[in-house]
Amino acid sequence: MTKRKYSIEGIAATILFLGLIFVVLLQVFGRFGLFVAPVWTEEMARWIWVWMAMIAIGEAERQNVQLRMSIVIDAFFPKFRLVLFTLIDLVYLAVTINLLWIGYKTVIRTWHNEAVTLPFSDAVLYASYPVAALFIIWRVSNRIWSQLSTGWQPKIKGGKEA
Template structure:
């Protein structure tokens, strides 16, 4: 299930990137060739990019591709390695909690503001911060529990054998 969810997030991020590129390209064509820019394109592409950045960070975290120091931590003995990774994840959890708290305050602060070009309530855009930070905190908590139980962490799941044998 986590692999399926991560794959869905990857496709969502790819789709958002495609939409951003299409909007920006259409605006360039409209501005320089048709002399009629799309007035809302910069705003929409900026808002989509913000969501793409947060969802991309969540996807990277779920795939085990987020920042870490594996070369240094792998030098530790197994029990110290477990303690170092867990301590690191606990610090990340605290930071994500701060991001959720501050993000909720930001969304509340922007509750009555609307974007100038498309008249979208800004809390839709900036709700990405607390929402994705909360989801990342769930992933980190899952990682801690999986590590302490000896189960594979996200991004380290066993790979299912392919139905097609390697031709080499």
């Protein structure tokens, strides 16, 4: 299976990042006295940041670029690493599914809470994790399936196993 250069998560995170830059620039220029910055920009910047970070986790999972301490793992045989990384992914999947449920309950609980300066419910902010969790579950499940069907293929960087 070939990996596409761009993904839904990557595009969404990029658009959110560009929106974040715009909102922060509104804040900055408003503080220079060029115009009065809208009151909602600080809260909106925070909300965009949270959504961007959560959605970007799905992109990191798609590209399999999480931080790993591999000094001990590198000493093991590739088959053992396949089993170990698959077990780690299965535990990660279980934790993510549990957090998805908790996030869903949080969205329901905050549905009628109003944001301070934005005309939205706080549930919009808290919905960022359940949405991101769906991407994470999809990407980790694909990775597990790929590892089990093709075997673990180490990434090669600079002639060494990554």
